[in-house]
Amino acid sequence: xxxxxxxxxxxxxxxxxxxxxxxxxxxxxxxxxxxxxxxxxxxxxxxxxxxxxxxxxxxxxxxxxxxxxxxxxxxxxxxxxxxxxxxxxxxxxxxxxxxxxxxxxxxxxxxxxxxxxxxxxxxxxxxxxxxxxxxxxxxxxxxxxxxxxxxxxxxxxxxxxxxxxxxxxxxxxxxxxxxxxxxxxxxxxxxxxxxxxxxxxxxxxxxxxxxxxxxxxxxxxxxxxxxxxxxxxxxxxxxxxxxxxxxxxxxxxxxxxxxxxxxxxxxxxxxxxxxxxxxxxxxxxxxxxxxxxxxxxxxxxxxxx
Numbered sequence: 095x096x097x098x099x100x101x102x103x104x105x106x107x108x109x110x111x112x113x114x115x116x117x118x119x120x121x122x123x124x125x126x127x128x129x130x131x132x133x134x135x136x137x138x139x140x141x142x143x144x145x146x147x148x149x150x151x152x153x154x155x156x157x158x159x160x161x162x163x164x165x166x167x168x169x170x171x172x173x174x175x176x177x178x179x180x181x182x183x184x185x186x187x188x189x190x191x192x193x194x195x196x197x198x199x200x201x202x203x204x205x206x207x208x209x210x211x212x213x214x215x216x217x218x219x220x221x222x223x224x225x226x227x228x229x230x231x232x233x234x235x236x237x238x239x240x241x242x243x244x245x246x247x248x249x250x251x252x253x254x255x256x257x258x259x260x261x262x263x264x265x266x267x268x269x270x271x272x273x274x275x276x277x278x279x280x281x282x283x284x285x286x287x288x289x290x291x292x293x294x295x296x297x298x299x300x301x302x303x304x305x306x307x308x309x310x311x312x313x314x315x316x317x318x319x320x321x322x323x324x325x326x327x328x329x330x331x332x333x334x335x336x337x338x339x340x341x342x343x344x345x346x347x348x349x350x351x352x353x354x355x356x357x358x359x360x361x362x363x364x365x366x367x368x369x370x371x372x373x374x375x376x377x378x379x380x381x382x383x384x385x386x387x388x389x390x391x392x393x394x395x396x397x398x399x
């Protein structure tokens with residue numbers, strides 16, 4: 095059985111990518127299973143999805159603890175302890191990184207025990223579509239290529255899955271063309287498909303449940319969001335062009351997280367430690383004084399604050 099684990103942020107398309115791979119595998123006669131898991135259902139929040147492919151019935155369920163392939167849509171997730179990107183990764187695991195850095199640079203900057211391959215899917219999307227957005231078709235094409243699925247199957251799977259999401263045929267075709275480019279461009283690493291199971295991992299474990307007073311999510315104190323810096327969730331950050339700002343305060347009003355404050359001269363100041371990069375301020379700014387700039391990658395990108 096091949097086990098693929100996707101890691102991304104809400105809005106990048108990790109869930110849809112897992113479905114594309116599962117559908118492509120099914121079209122080739124495999125037994126396939128895919129499922130997502132996420133906490134906060136909002137743009138920028140960490141998301142994981144799982145796809146299993148086999149010739150025999152798949153009896154495992156739930157998360158993939160020991161993946162054959164890990165596909166990472168956003169390298170900033172590596173330093174997020176809640177995302178747990180590297181859990182279960184060993185020297186046999188193939189890791190794909192959506193990154194502007196090479197596989198060698200990534201391996202040097204991040205302590206990884208698996209075998210790394212990389213391609214800048216975000217840049218491909220910007221060049222092909224002219225804007226940022228979901229890269230689900232590109233992630234699916236790369237993952238399918240790494241596990242040996244045919245390009246024709248992935249092409250058809252993209253058509254089916256994106257049509258189910260209500261995308262126009264012209265948009266689906268654009269995604270198929272970009273996906274074909276990524277399929278051909280991604281450096282392939284040979285898979286080792288031996289057993290990934292850790293001795294003793296099949297033992298039945300009985301969970302200990304907390305009482306409702308502790309197990310129910312709640313806000314227990316004012317301003318506790320300061321305890322969780324969410325600036326690492328961003329792929330793009332809003333940046334002020336001072337000469338265009340007319341001091342209308344709309345960015346301050348529309349910011350859903352209260353990370354924009356105003357100076358005495360009616361100019362916005364953005365708290366980048368907590369700005370998740372939702373880009374609502376960019377969309378609502380009437381003078382286009384706020385623009386989206388892609389985050390720069392480097393060693394600091396994986397340093398937890």
